[in-house]
Amino acid sequence: MLLTLTTTHNPATDLGYLLHKNPAKLHSFELSFGKAHVFYPEATAERCTAALLLDVDPVGLVRGKRGQHEGGTLDQYVNDRPYVLSSFLSVAMGRAFGTAMSGRSKGRQELADHAIPLTATLTIVACRAGEGLIRELFEPLGYSVSTEHHPLDEKFPEWGEGPYYSVTLTGTFRLQDMLNHLYVLIPVLDAEKHYWIGNDEVEKLLRKGEGWLASHPHKEAIVKRYLPRQRQLAREALARLAEEDNPDPDATEEAHSEEETKMEEPIRLWQRRMGAVVAVLRSVEAKRVLDLGCGEGKLLRALLDEKSLTEIVGMDVSYRSLEIASQRLRLDRMPTKQRERLKLMHGSLMYRDKRLAGYDAATVVEVIEHLDAPWLAAFERVLFEAARPKTIIVTTPNSEYNVKFETLPAGKFRHKDHRFEWTREQFQQWSRQIAERFGYAVRFLPVGEEDPEVGAPTQMGVFSS
C-alpha cells in the first residue's frame, strides 16, 4: 500500500527533482485499478522522504470496468490486494516515476547518474516463501535488509504465521536502479497471488532488469515467479464447487502430486513403473488399451511409442488433467494416423461405462489408493465386471517401502489425497479376492529396486481373464 523512498544525500530535497515531483504538493494519478498518490512526509535538506501511496479499489476490480459483472481482475472483494505491495505497485511506479526509472532528470542529471544513500520501506509485502526469499532477492544486489513480520491473527495462532512483512532496504544506488529493482522484485516476492495487467511482460522484465538481472544469483527463480500463471476456464468452474476447507482442489492436487513425484524421483520410480507396464502389455500382445486415470498423460506418451498398440484410450475424471494431457501430447498437431490411435475421454471409474467395454487391456496406474472404500467397491465392479478387459494392470504404492523415503514422516502417506496405502500382504489379499470374484487370474510384480526387508516401492498386480 505504501512505498517510501528516503535519501540523506544533502540537499535531500533534490529527491523531488529526481522523481519529478514537487515535495510541497500531493500528486494523484488515476489508474485502471484505483489511484496512486505521491507526497512527501518529510522534506528537509538533511532528509527527504517521498511516499507512493497505492489506493487499490477492490470493488472496481471485482466488478470490472463500467459496471460489468464479469471479467474483473480480482475475484474476491475480501482480498489483501488493497493493503499489500504487488504488481499493482509496479504499474503505479511506471506511471508516477517513469522518467526517474529511465534515469533522466531535468535539472539534476548528474545526481541521477550518481549512487546516493537510499532507504526504501515497503509497507507491506506478502511473501509466502518467507523472509529468506526477501533477503535472497535483495542482498545480492547490495541492500541491507531488515524485516518485521506481522501475525495473521493473534487470537488464532493455530492458523499459522501469515506471509506479511514490512521491509526496509538500505543501500547506496542510483535512484533509477533502486526503482527498477523494486519494480521487478516486488511482484516476485508476491508471486503466489499474482494478477497481471499487460501482455508484454517478458519484454518489460528484460528492460527493467537490464544490467542487474543477468548476474543475479537467483535469476531463474525471479523469472519464473515474475511471469503470470495461466488460469483456465475449467479450473474456475471447479472453483465454484470448492469447499471452504479446500478452496482450490486442482492446485492442491498439483502440489501433492509434485511432492510425491519429488520423493520418488531419486529412484526413478515413474520411469520404472511405465517400463513395467509396457513390458506386461507387450507380453499379452495387447492391441487396444485403456489407461484409466491417465492424468496428464505420462503413460500415454509411452504407449504411443508402442507401435503394436492400435488404439489407446486415456480416461480421467479431471477435465483439467485431460486438457493438460492434450497440450503436452500436442494432440492438435499430431499426424492423422497417430492421432487416430489415441482418444482422451472424460469419465469416472465410479460409474459403469459402456464406452470401456471390449478392450484387450486396461492400466490403472497409481489410482486405486485415491478411492474411498465405497467408491473402490464401485470401481471393482465397473472395471472387472462391466468393462472386463482381458488384462488389467493395477499398480499401487507398497506402504512397507515408505520407511525408505527419508523425507516422509512415519505413518504418513506419499500423497495427501491417498485414502490408503497397502502393504504387499494387503494388496495381494485384495487382488486375489477380486480375481476370484470376477474370474480373473492374478500375478504380482514388484516395480523398482526391491529391498530384502520391505520389498519394492511399487507393487503391481496383473489380472488376466
Add this chain to the structure above:
Amino acid sequence: MTITIPELSLVVLIGPSGCGKSSFAGEHFKSTEVLSSDFCRGLVSDDENSQEATNDAFDVLHYVARKRLAAGRQTVVDATNVQPEARKPLVALAREFHVLPVAIVLNLPEKVCHERNQSRPDRQFGPHVIRNQSQQLRRSLRGLEREGFRHVFVLSSPEEVSSVTIVRQPLWNNLKHEHGPFDIIGDVHGCYEELTALLVQLGYKINEGPTAPSVTPPAGRRAIFVGDLVDRGPRIPEVLRLVMKMVEDGTAFCVPGNHDMKLMRKLKGRDVQLTHGLADSVEQLDRETPEFKQTVIKFLDDLVSHYVFDEGKLVVAHAGMREEMQGRGSGKVRDFALYGETTGETDEFGLPVRYNWAAEYRGKAMVVYGHTPVAEPEWLNRTINIDTGCVFGGKLTALRYPERELMSVSALRTYYESARPFLSQEETAPALTAQQQLDDLLDIEDVIGKRIINTRLHRNITIREENAITALEVMSRFAVNPKWLICLPPTMSPCETSKRDGLLEHPEEALAYYLHEGVHKVVCQQKHMGSRAVVVVCRDADAARKRFGIMEGEAGVCYTRTGRRFFNDAPLELEFLEKVRKAVEMAGIWEELKTDWVCLDCELMPWSAKAQELLRQQYAPTGASARAALPVAIAALRAAAENPEIAALAEQYQQRKEAAGLYVEAYRRYCWTVHSLADLKLAPFHLLASEGAVHTAKDHLWHMETIGRICQADTGLLLATPFQVVDLTDRADQEKGIKWWEELTATGGEGMVVKPLEFVAKGRKGMVQPAVKVRGREYLRIIYGPEYTLPENLLRLKSRGLGAKRSLALREFALGLEALERFVHQEPLRRVHECVFGVLALESEPVDPRL
C-alpha cells in the same frame, strides 16, 4: 376403398416413378410422417434427382426412420421400392422396432406414369426407366407377404387411388384411456378359493350366478389378471368361468400367460405335451361341456399379449415387457409377454435361466408381471413381479394401482411341487434387496451429457453438459457413498437491495417480496454462521443397511453442501452422529414419524471448523494486512497533513482503518477453536424427510417445533433456531420482525432467513423463493470486504442482479426435494442420484458467489 392400418406401422409405398406416390402420401399422411427418398437426395446433394446420391440418401432415410420408429411415430417411406432388395431393409427395420410393415402398391399403367414424368422438367428420363420399374413391380407383387408385409394393398387405377380413405386403427394393447384404479392379480393357476378370498379382501363382492359367479368391484375399481389362470391347480374351470365373466362384464382385464396359450393349443387339437400341469387342466375341462370348451378357446384366442394403461403409466404383461416393446405389436413382443427372455442356459433344476430384463429397465411406465414365482414381490426399476407361487403353496398376491399397495392370501395348501424351490430360506436371504444390489453400480449414462430432469415441483430442469463435467469430477473425487446422498441443499438468494442509506440488505425488501407474491405469513429464522450440513441418522446400522443399502456398518452421515463428508475424523463423526441419534430417539421421533431414519438440514458451527483453510488463506490475511498497512499509511499522511488535500486523504484512511478493525471483529465472531465435540454446535432447521414422507406438506412451525424438541434432548450439541412468525398483512407485525433483525444484527449476528410459512409456497408466477436471507451490516464485511460500507463502495455494490441467483435457488430447491421424493418412494438409486448430481452441476453455474 378403405385402407385400415395400425396406428403405429411402417408404411412402404411401392410404385414406379411418376405413379403419384408423393401426392398420395401428401394427401393421406402428415408431411412429417413421410420420408421421401427424393427429398433425402436433395438433402445430401442439392439435387432431388441425383442418382449418384442414392446410397447417401437412403442412409439418411433409414436413419430418420429408425429415430421415428424408436420414438413410436407412424412412418411412411416414399420411394419407388420396386426391388426386393430395397424393401428388405425396411421390413427388417419394422421388425427391429416391433411395428407392422404395411405395403401400399400403386400399380398404375406405365403410360400414366410416363406422361406424368414428361410433364415435369426435372424428370427427363426415357420410357425404358418406367418400363423397368413397372416390370420389377409386377414381379414383386405376389411375394410381398412372403417378404414380411403383414398388410398389402394394391391400387391399380388412378380412380382407385383417388377413392382411398385411410383409417388408422389403435393397437389392441392400447388401453391408455383406462385410468384405473386397478387391482392387478398374480398367477392364479386354478386356485379358485384363494382367488375369491383375495377378491373379497380387495373389497369385491362375489354373487353366485346361474352359470358363473358375478363379481361386483368396489366403486370404480377393476381387476387385471397377469395370466396363467390354468394348469396345476384344483379348480381351473371355475377360475376360468369367473375371470371370463368379469372380462365380459367389463370388470376385469386379462393378459395371456404361457400356460393359457399352451392349453388353448391343446384344446384346438394341436399336439402338445401334457407337462407342467397341463394334464390337470385337460382332465378338469374334460368334465365340462364342449360349449364351455369352445368359449374357453374363444376367450384365450382373443387375449392381447399385453396392455398399456393410464396414459402409458402402467403396463401389464405376463412375463414382463421391455420399454421398447411396450405398446408395440409383433411376434417377438408376444413371445416376450408370454415367456420373458432366457439366457439360453439351464439351471441345476433343468429349467431355463431367465434373463433379468428388469435390471436393465429404464422405462417410465410401471411394469407389473408374474410368470416366475418369487417369495416376496420386490420393486426393481419400476417393475414388480407379483407371482408369489400360490399353487406351489406360496400365496396369491394383488397389487393395488395407483396405491402401490400389496395384498395377499396364503395358499390353503401346496397343490403342486415346484421344480425349483422359490421360497427363500431365512438364512440365505440376501442382506440387500435386489434393487439395492443393482444400485451398487451407477451408470455414467445417467449423469453425463446434457440432461433434462423432470421434477414434481418445478417442471423440467436442464443440466448443461459442461456443468455435469465438473460435477462428475467433484462427485467422484470427494463425495460420500452415493447411497447416503439423498439430497443436497439449495443455494439461497438474498433479499432485494435495500434503498436505505448505508445498508445493502434490510428485512423490508424480504417482507415486501413475499407480500407481493401473495404470501400471508412468513417465518423469520435467525441465520447461523457456520457451514451448511445435511445429517442423516438411522436408528442403527441395521436400519441403514435395510433402507440405504449401507454395508459398511455406518448408521448415519453428515455431509456438506457439495456432498463431502463433513468430518475427516472418523471417531469424532461417530460420536457426533451418536449424539444426534440419541436426541432424535429421546424426542420420540422414531415412533412419532414411524421411521427408522431422518434427514435433517442444518448449519454446523463454528464456521472456522470447516472454513479454516479459507480463514487462513483469505479472511485472516485480509485483516492482517489491513491492520499492518493502514496505520503506517496514516502516519505518513499525517506527517504531511499541513497540506489540506493530504489531511483529507488521512481522514479517509482513518475510516478505512476503523472498517478493517470492524471486519476482523466480524469474522472472529464466527471462529472458535474446536478441541472436541463439546465445541461444536449443530442447528437443524428442516426435518426434510423420514420413512414414507418428505415433509414439505408441513409448515415451518411444525419443523421448528419438532426440531425444537429434538434440540431440547441435547442442548450441548444442538441449537434450536430462534424464530418469529410475521403476519405480512399487519404493519405492526412487520415492524416487529424488522426490529428483531435490527436487534440480531446490532450485536453482530449474521442476520435472518425469511421463509413463507408453508414449506412450498406458490406465488403470482409459480413457486416463490423457499427462503430469502437478510444479512446484517457487519456480517456483510466478510462478503463484500472490510470497506464495503464506504459510500463510494456501497453505491456501486447496490447495483446487483438477483435474477440468476433466484432462478438457481428455485431449481436447486426443486431438484433437492425431488431427490428426496424419489428416495422416499423407493425409486432406484440412479433416479435419486440423478437429482443430487443435478444440484451439484447447477452449483457450478456462474452466479455471483456473494449473493
